[in-house]
Amino acid sequence: MHNLKRLVVNEWLKLFKKRSFFVPYALLIGMSFIVGYVIHSFAAGMFGSVYDFTVTMSYIQGLGQVVTIMAIIGSSGIVAKEYSQGTIKFLLIRARSRTSILASKYITALIYGLSLTLATAVALFISGSIWFGFSGAEGRWVDVLGSLGYSYVYTVVYITLAFMIGILTTSGGATIGITMLMLMLDKTIIQKEFYKYMLFPNLDLSVYTDGGAPLPGMTLSFSIVMLAVYVLLFLLAGFVVFRRRDVA
Amino acid sequence: MSQRDVQQAQHEREDIVLQMNEVSKVIKGKAIVDKLSFQIRKGEIVGLLGPNGAGKTTTIRMMTGLIRMSEGDIEVQGHSIKKNFKSAIAHIGAIIENPEFYPYMTGLDNLRQYERMTDDVDDDRIDEVVQLVGLQEAMNKKVRSYSLGMRQRLGIAQALLQRPKLLILDEPTNGLDPAGIREMRDYMRTIAEVEGISILISSHMLSEVEQICHRAVVIQNGKLVTVTELGAENSVSEEVTLTFRVDAIEPAIAIAHGTEGIQVVRTDFIRDQLTVTMNNKNVPELVGALGAAGVGLYRIEENRQSLEEDFLKWTGGNRIA
Numbered sequence: 232m233h234n235l236k237r238l239v240v241n242e243w244l245k246l247f248k249k250r251s252f253f254v255p256y257a258l259l260i261g262m263s264f265i266v267g268y269v270i271h272s273f274a275a276g277m278f279g280s281v282y283d284f285t286v287t288m289s290y291i292q293g294l295g296q297v298v299t300i301m302a303i304i305g306s307s308g309i310v311a312k313e314y315s316q317g318t319i320k321f322l323l324i325r326a327r328s329r330t331s332i333l334a335s336k337y338i339t340a341l342i343y344g345l346s347l348t349l350a351t352a353v354a355l356f357i358s359g360s361i362w363f364g365f366s367g368a369e370g371r372w373v374d375v376l377g378s379l380g381y382s383y384v385y386t387v388v389y390i391t392l393a394f395m396i397g398i399l400t401t402s403g404g405a406t407i408g409i410t411m412l413m414l415m416l417d418k419t420i421i422q423k424e425f426y427k428y429m430l431f432p433n434l435d436l437s438v439y440t441d442g443g444a445p446l447p448g449m450t451l452s453f454s455i456v457m458l459a460v461y462v463l464l465f466l467l468a469g470f471v472v473f474r475r476r477d478v479a
Numbered sequence: 480m481s482q483r484d485v486q487q488a489q490h491e492r493e494d495i496v497l498q499m500n501e502v503s504k505v506i507k508g509k510a511i512v513d514k515l516s517f518q519i520r521k522g523e524i525v526g527l528l529g530p531n532g533a534g535k536t537t538t539i540r541m542m543t544g545l546i547r548m549s550e551g552d553i554e555v556q557g558h559s560i561k562k563n564f565k566s567a568i569a570h571i572g573a574i575i576e577n578p579e580f581y582p583y584m585t586g587l588d589n590l591r592q593y594e595r596m597t598d599d600v601d602d603d604r605i606d607e608v609v610q611l612v613g614l615q616e617a618m619n620k621k622v623r624s625y626s627l628g629m630r631q632r633l634g635i636a637q638a639l640l641q642r643p644k645l646l647i648l649d650e651p652t653n654g655l656d657p658a659g660i661r662e663m664r665d666y667m668r669t670i671a672e673v674e675g676i677s678i679l680i681s682s683h684m685l686s687e688v689e690q691i692c693h694r695a696v697v698i699q700n701g702k703l704v705t706v707t708e709l710g711a712e713n714s715v716s717e718e719v720t721l722t723f724r725v726d727a728i729e730p731a732i733a734i735a736h737g738t739e740g741i742q743v744v745r746t747d748f749i750r751d752q753l754t755v756t757m758n759n760k761n762v763p764e765l766v767g768a769l770g771a772a773g774v775g776l777y778r779i780e781e782n783r784q785s786l787e788e789d790f791l792k793w794t795g796g797n798r799i800a
């Protein structure tokens with residue numbers, strides 16, 4: 232466990248030491264304030280309080296998807312860059328298993344996604360409290376956490392997908408390209424029975440909050456199971472390939 | 480087997496740092512490395528010598544677990560790379576082809592990466608290896624700004640960090656200028672001395688291997704050609720080839736033919752020269768016989784086939800870069 236922790240520290244430093252590390256945080260924080268200001272200026276009645284604002288803007292349809300995009304871009308190179316830079320050679324000739332090295336990378340990508348989600352949430356909350364105030368504030372923390380949870384699940388699935396594609400293609404560009412294409416298409420719903428077993432209609436768990444469902448017969452637990460299955464499949468493919476592949 | 484033989488065998492096994500057993504790598508039906516076996520002993524500097532494309536890098540990639548072996552196994556300090564990778568690799572430090580680091584990090588931050596991947600290595604050890612390769616001044620500079628020679632040195636520091644028993648360097652002087660090559664050679668000598676470890680150096684240049692290695696493992700098309708001791712030129716071999724310049728060639732030839740164990744290789748009537756191969760210990764006898772017959776001797780030269788010629792012969796000459 233101690234060894235894995237040290238590997239995660241390594242991976243975090245590889246992200247953190249880049250000069251561009253703070254750019255996505257700055258963008259997301261900036262957007263949180265601009266969105267608050269714009270809505271306050273042109274549609275002041277839209278949100279009753281800071282909680283309303285934070286919950287709605289954290290959803291995938293708000294800034295949630297932007298967080299996901301930043302997380303994909305930021306973590307796309309976590310495996311691929313090692314190959315393209317050639318640093319994979321020094322990385323793999325240590326007394327550490329390929330499994331634990333890859334696991335540390337995945338954990339780091341998840342932490343990175345979480346840090347973007349939380350930074351955005353905090354910025355949204357501050358922005359919301361400036362423009363919309365605290366009236367009618369009782370018991371709404373649960374909604375904020377729920378909204379963040381749905382967005383983070385969405386981000387985790389995409390990070391996992393990008394992680395697998397990064398391993399399979401060993402190219403950061405291809406990883407971003409393919410994952411973003413899927414992200415743009417994931418709102419399309421095909422009204423067919425088989426489609427509920429696909430990844431896309433299950434991605435947004437927030438649709439179940441007001442009793443709706445993307446397709447007939449779909450429930451929250453059904454989607455959670457489907458997402459878990461897909462995430463495990465992506466991880467399985469990634470780990471098997473990474474463990475077996477010749478590094479030439 | 481007597482008690483003593485058992486001890487002897489035990490001792491020899493302990494002395495072997497790396498053992499290659501019939502190792503092959505087959506890619507798309509082609510054997511890039513073909514049933515390669517050799518060993519590296521404690522404290523030895525071994526050259527892995529072969530022309531470009533001979534399979535040196537492929538061999539080293541298998542030693543370090545970067546690629547799988549199709550057949551055979553490699554043991555490092557008795558641990559199998561296949562079955563017990565972590566224990567085996569713990570004894571190896573290596574640079575494979577070019578040393579690649581995270582360019583946006585400092586030399587120190589790069590070394591700290593590998594420190595965190597190794598048990599029982601602390602900052603003191605980092606200082607130690609940095610001092611050994613003379614990079615103290617550059618430790619807080621970004622690797623992006625390093626020259627190739629500096630990156631090679633950082634590569635060596637990285638490889639030595641975990642106190643390996645075997646240091647593997649793949650064409651360490653590639654791309655360096657003559658001063659850099661010389662520097663590299665000095666580092667390797669120092670390391671072998673200071674750290675007391677075995678070193679495997681791959682190279683396509685005989686001269687490089689000749690200057691520093693105790694032994695050369697010559698490979699060609701993935702196959703073992705020969706293993707040869709180096710620095711053995713000064714020892715006296717059994718068979719010698721000598722050229723005599725005399726004042727009278729005919730009686731000299733007659734004497735050579737008349738003496739047992741001497742083959743006449745060449746005669747040169749214009750320069751009055753006679754070339755023979757014979758056992759080293761019979762040389763005084765022949766010289767005496769020539770003297771007794773009144774044949775005047777101007778000079779005797781030894782014809783030594785150089786390692787260079789051998790290497791060209793082994794590897795098919797023109798294919799050497």
Ligand SMILES: Nc1ncnc2c1ncn2[C@@H]1O[C@H](COP(=O)(O)OP(=O)(O)O)[C@@H](O)[C@H]1O
Nearest residue numbers: 479506511529530531532533534535536537538
């Ligand atoms: N992944 C690979 N696929 C196919 N052929 C390869 C691969 N890697 C190396 N080779 C071939 O194997 C041979 C040996 O390569 P290498 O080990 O790099 O030689 P060296 O290091 O001695 O110059 C070369 O002919 C090379 O083209």
Ligand SMILES: [Mg+2]
Nearest residue numbers: 535536537650
């Ligand atoms: Mg090579």
